[in-house]
Amino acid sequence: MDDTPKADEPTTPAPEPAEGSARGKKLKNALLALDSWIDSSIYGAGVRLRAMWESFVAFSERFNLQGPARWGVEIASEGMTWGAVGAVLMLALAVPAFRETSDDWLKRAELSVTFLDRYGNAIGERGIRHNDTVPLEEFPDHLIKAVLATEDRRFYDHFGIDIPGTFRAVLSNARAGGVVQGGSSLTQQLAKNLFLSNERTLERKIKEAFLALWLEFHLTKNQILKLYLDRAYMGGGSFGVDAAAQYYFGKSARDVTLAEAAMLAGLFKAPSKFAPHVNLPAARGRASVVLDNLVDAGFMTEGQVFGARRNPATPVDRKLDDVPEYYLDYAFDEVKRIVDTLPKGYAERSFVVRTALDPNIQKAADTAVRDSLREFGKDYGAKQAAMVVMEPNGSVRAMVGGRDYGESQFNRATDALRQPGSSFKPFVYTAALMTGKYKPNTIVVDGPICIGNWCPQNYGRSYAGSLPLITALTRSLNTVAVKLAEAIGRGRIVDLAHAMGLHTELKITRALPLGAAEVTVVDMTAAYAVFANGGVSVEPHAVVEMRTPAGEPVWNFAQSAPTPRQIIPPEIIGMINPMLNSVVENGTGRRAMLPGTKVSGKTGTTNAYRDAWFMGFTGNYVGGIWFGNDDYTSTKKMTGGSLPAMTWQKVMAFAHQGIELKPTPGLGNQPAPKLDGAVAQATPLEIDGVQRPVTLSPVSAARLMKLSAQMREAAQQPPRQPTASIDLGAATGNN
Known part of the structure; x- marks a missing residue:
């Protein structure tokens, strides 16, 4: 068949390559080029790394050690590794230490306070000054x-x-078999005095x-030494060398002799x-x-210290001093809390503080506890013992x-x-009465x-059967x-x-009603004050x-105290206080009875006789007392109704x-009980050979303090300008 087109038939042109096919071919070539580049780059990098590694190995071969030298290097490497780990750990432990510091850390202990008793008489001082006491250059060499x-x-x-x-102290202590030499530097001791407590723990040492390093970074050596001399506790309630010199020798630190300086240096x-x-x-x-030490350190010769050895220092006789040191510590802590509440920027750091101290x-409390x-x-x-007396x-x-306090x-x-025990x-009984389900005579x-x-x-490991609620409290029945x-x-x-005033944690346990908790004497006394004042918080x-030292008012309790709240309804006070009065007159607290006034209270004795308490109150005063041992060892069957009640009485x-005797809320003007037995025969406490002197009533004391304030303000007024002289005869018309 002839397929040749004829002349009169149109021919169809051959199709051209599609445009999309060309772009795909270019992309393919690009990807192949990228793959080739990546392959060659990786290969080239490998060749270079291999060459570098071979060079490093060849270089390292120069340091290849064998035998003892290699072991030394290995040990040093391990030491550096663990040293780095230890440094990180120590830094983590030191973070809490740095939190103790602040921008005003130098001012925190800068307070200087003169304390007065309730009548305005000076009773002691607290606080220290680190800049305006004795300059370092004026301390004797x-x-x-x-x-x-x-x-x-x-x-x-x-x-x-x-x-x-530190290593020298460790070796000395090891040879002596005990602590005979301290390892802390002077800077470390200052860090402890400024920021830490005296607890002996690893955390505190870290x-x-x-903090010692922190102090060295922020202060000069002389500033550190000056702070140390000013802020160390020197006994007798004195802080700082100058205060100690005044207290022990009646002179400034500028004037102490070598013998006196040696005695002061030994107090640190x-x-x-x-x-x-x-x-x-x-x-x-x-x-x-x-x-x-002066001779051993090469600071002085034996000849220079010979006179101080032959004539040791003789301190001022302080036997007649009667400073309420514990009270002043408590008041000073309170002052520091008050100062923290003052407006920021308040610059005054010296204060005159009138306290509630009687x-x-x-003196009576000190004497009774000591005796x-x-x-x-x-x-x-x-x-040991502790006691707090306060008004309601x-x-x-x-x-x-x-x-x-000296010990x-x-x-x-x-x-x-x-633990307060049954006190x-x-x-428990008050909470039960407040539910409305119980009364004092409820069986x-x-x-x-x-x-x-x-x-x-x-x-007594026995049971009394059915009895009124008041009798159960009187007999202090645990069940x-x-x-x-x-x-x-x-x-x-x-x-x-x-x-009512207990601020410590009270864990809710089965033994809580029996006093299986931890409290302080001052908190317990404040809580019992609620009973004594009719149920109002204190x-x-x-x-x-x-x-201020110039007499300007800074703070007043009457104006700044929290508003009292009615904690216990008066009708409940009318129930619980007679029950507590029955404890004293008919129960375990009979040795606390007072002549001429009714007493309400409760004894307390803990397991194994570790703690013995008596908490009691009248319309005038509330008192709490505790006896025991610091190491929690048991006493010899001491109960709250024995020595604590006797001392309280x-x-x-x-x-x-x-x-003026005031009635106790809930008891009215009931006549005081007749004393008998050991209570009636107790010898009245005398201070300095006399019984308590007559004191001012609260109203008279308040008026006296008001008059004192007015006189102080009048003394601060500028003097009046003198007026022209007047001829009295001419003014009255008399010649």
């Missing part, structure tokens, strides 16, 4: 050398931590080390142990050690924080957490009760208190106790008013002499 020779010989050579000195280690007014032989022995009651421990402490196995409005009239500055009235039961059953595997028993708590709920009891306070019998 032998005093500076004595301090450095004893506390830190390399002070001007180290960076805050004396590493050689903080102390980092243990002021309560080596204070000359407490133990003069020990103070002189310590001063002799300081003189040895010096007569304070009780001296006469009966050994028999009862008790070494919260004004703290007296405070005893321990048997001897221990720890305030057991404010800082020691102890906690009034909170309850004293019988066995178990909560899980816990079965509390009464003190009834536990049953009441189960009936009303333990949470209700905790809420009431906190509202704010325990020592500070009444603050003024001595103090309160003294306090109620010569004053």
Whole structure:
């Protein structure tokens, strides 16, 4: 078949390549080029890395060590690794230490306070000044050398931590088998004084080390030394070398002799142990050690210290001083809290503070506690005690924080957490009465009760059966208190106790109704003040008013105190107070009865006789007292109704002499009970050979203070300009 087209037939042109096909071909080529580039780049990089590795290996071969040298390098490498880990860990632990610092850290301890009692008499001072006391260059050279020779010989050579000195102290202590030499530098000791507590823990030592470095970075060596000399506690309530020189020797630190300087330098280690007014032989022995240190350090020769050895320092006789040190510590802490509330930018740092202290009651409390421990402490196995006396409005009239402030500055009235035992039961009974389901004459059953595997028993391990609620409290029956708590709920009891003034955590446990919690003496006293004042909340306070040294008012409790709240309804007070009065007159608190006035209160004794309490009140005063041991060892079966009640009675019998007796809310004007037995035969407490002197009434004291303020303001007024003289004869027309 002939397929040749004819002349009159049109021919079809051949198809051209599509445009999309050309673009696809270009893309394909580009991808191939990219793949080729990637392959060649990876190959080239591998070649270069291999060459670099071979070069590094060849270079490292030069340092290839064998034998002991290699082991040394390995150990050093491991040491550096673990050292870095340890540094990071130590830095993490030091973060809390740096939080102790702030922009105003130098001013926090700068307060200078003169304290007055409730009548305006000076009773003591607290606080220190670090810039305007004695300049460093005015301290005697032998005093500076004595301090450095004893506390830190390399002070001007180290960076805050004396590493050689620390190792030397460790070796010395190891050879002696005990702590005979401290390892902390002077800067570390200052860091502890400024920012930390005295607790002996690893955490504190770590903080102390980092804060020492922080101080060295922010201050010069002379500034650190000056702060150390001004802020260290030197015993006798004195802070700083100049204050200690004034207290112990009656002179400025500028004028102390070498023997006196040695005795002062010896106080830094243990002021309560080596204070000359407490133990003069020990103070002189310590001063002799300081003189040895001066010679050993090369600061002085034996010939230069010979005279000080032959003629040791003799301090001023402080036996007649009667400073309420624990009370002043409590008041000073309160002042610091008040200052923190003043407007920002307030520049004044010196104050004159009138307190609520009654010096007569304070002396009575000090004497009674000291005498009780001296006469009966050994028999009862008790070494410590604490007491607080306040008025029902919260004004703290007296405070005893321990048997001897010189031996221990720890305030057991404010800082020691102890179990109150049965003295906690009034909170349980009050909460029960407030439910409306119970009355003092409501019949309850004293019988066995178990909560899980816990079965509390009464003190005599017997049961009384059915009896009124008031009798159950009078006899301090444990089972009834536990049953009441189960009936009303333990949470209700905790809420009431906190509202009445207990600020510590009260864990809701089965044993809570029996006083298995931790409280302080001052909080318990404030809580019992609610019973004494008719059910109104109180704010325990020592500070009444603050003024500048020029007399300008700064703060006043009456104007700044929180508004009192009615915690317990008056009708409930009318029920619980007679019940607490029955405890004293018919129950475990009979030794606390007072002549001429009715007393309400409650005894408290904890498991294993570790704590013994008596909490009591009248219409005039509230008092709380605790006896026990700091190490929580058991006493010899001391109960709250024995030595605590007896001591409380001595103090309160003294306090109620010569004053207008007020009725206790809920008791009215019931006649005072007739005393008999040991209470009637008790010898009235005397201070300085006399019973309590007649004191001003609260109204008279307030008027006296108002008159004093007016006289002070008048004295500050500018003097009047003299007027022209007048001829009285001419003015009256007489010749």
